[in-house]
Amino acid sequence: MRLEFTKMHGLGNDFLVLDLITQRARLDAAVIRRLADRNFGIGFDQLLVVEAPQQPEVDFRYRIFNADGSEVSQCGNGARCFARFVRDRRLTRKERLRVETASGIIELQIDGKGWVTVDMGKPRLTPAEVPFDAAETAVEYALEVAGRTLQVAAVSMGNPHAVLRVDSVATAPVAELGPLIESHPRFPARVNAGFMEVVNRREIRLRVFERGTGETLACGTGACAAVVAGIRWGLLDRRVTVHLPGGDLDISWPADDASVRMTGPTARVYDGVLRLGDFS
Numbered sequence: 001m002r003l004e005f006t007k008m009h010g011l012g013n014d015f016l017v018l019d020l021i022t023q024r025a026r027l028d029a030a031v032i033r034r035l036a037d038r039n040f041g042i043g044f045d046q047l048l049v050v051e052a053p054q055q056p057e058v059d060f061r062y063r064i065f066n067a068d069g070s071e072v073s074q075c076g077n078g079a080r081c082f083a084r085f086v087r088d089r090r091l092t093r094k095e096r097l098r099v100e101t102a103s104g105i106i107e108l109q110i111d112g113k114g115w116v117t118v119d120m121g122k123p124r125l126t127p128a129e130v131p132f133d134a135a136e137t138a139v140e141y142a143l144e145v146a147g148r149t150l151q152v153a154a155v156s157m158g159n160p161h162a163v164l165r166v167d168s169v170a171t172a173p174v175a176e177l178g179p180l181i182e183s184h185p186r187f188p189a190r191v192n193a194g195f196m197e198v199v200n201r202r203e204i205r206l207r208v209f210e211r212g213t214g215e216t217l218a219c220g221t222g223a224c225a226a227v228v229a230g231i232r233w234g235l236l237d238r239r240v241t242v243h244l245p246g247g248d249l250d251i252s253w254p255a256d257d258a259s260v261r262m263t264g265p266t267a268r269v270y271d272g273v274l275r276l277g278d279f280s
């Protein structure tokens, strides 16, 4: 089976994007892992799938799969690329989109230069919503990891994030602690692990070890979660520039009961055609 696809990225967080409105395919976890392989496949952090909506007054359904084949409910950089993709492929002419994800509806606004602003919805902060094993909601929690006690915030942006402060992202033990936090038993759905260096009240640096993928060059939901954690810690203003290894995102959380907004760029790398049989 021939499938047209587009390779895209948001600040180096890269995606294979498939239109499954005009095309048909069944992709299981093993096929996704083969496609994601950077040596034997196409290579990507996440697969993004565009489908017809299942609810009224929504433009599209947006599904996300990590490189390990697991389906997840949110991806911020992916949302921006999704918006650009449906416009470039002429699946819509709208500049404002309402898109259904596994964690609810998000709203996207596209400008003419490939920049997209996403209303990511409200952060979810109770342990049950993250999900995280704790008796009550707190601004941070003590987490035992490899004989150390880390202070982490637990935030859901539709997907789970643990955020910890580090003195410098350049020397942060991301490769060592990332996998241990990702699979920590107190995060029953696993977790994305963000390492945040506060530069000043309006700027942070951030590296994210992503659940199901490993460290990426940028994580949009990770940037939102880190800003929410930093605001709740009293360290950040309501609008922050997040410096990620792949570039910068503008994140704002105007009030505790407001949605988080993310603005950033998108890039199309190439269009291609794959034969699904080669990966089965």
Ligand SMILES: N[C@@H](CCC[C@H](N)C(=O)O)C(=O)O
Pocket: 013, 045, 046, 066, 072, 073, 074, 075, 076, 077, 078, 159, 160, 192, 210, 211, 212, 213, 216, 218, 219, 220, 221, 222
């Ligand atoms: N890269 C993404 C997040 C993708 C999903 C994540 N790995 C998870 O498992 O929740 C982003 O830009 O938000």
